Amino acid sequence: MIGPVFAQYATQFSQIIFLKVDVDALPKVAEECGISAMPTFHVFKDGKKVDDLVGASQDKLLALIQKYA
Numbered sequence: 001m002i003g004p005v006f007a008q009y010a011t012q013f014s015q016i017i018f019l020k021v022d023v024d025a026l027p028k029v030a031e032e033c034g035i036s037a038m039p040t041f042h043v044f045k046d047g048k049k050v051d052d053l054v055g056a057s058q059d060k061l062l063a064l065i066q067k068y069a
Contacts (some may be wrong), residue, residue: 010062039055041053043064
């Protein structure tokens with residue numbers, strides 16, 4: 001499961017803001033962000049989406065985070 005890994009990275013990379021959205025509770029957010037698969041990770045910088053990752057690969061998630069850390 002990627003949830004605990006996401007939480008660990010949020011602590012480890014404290015200079016980055018990590019947010020988790022429950023798309024079942026907020027389907028409009030999922031629609032507006034174009035989320036069609038779970039899990040989906042989006043990276044925003046200066047209010048603009050700059051990158052994303054679809055899937056639960058711990059290695060790919062870490063690489064994405066390190067790219068912007």
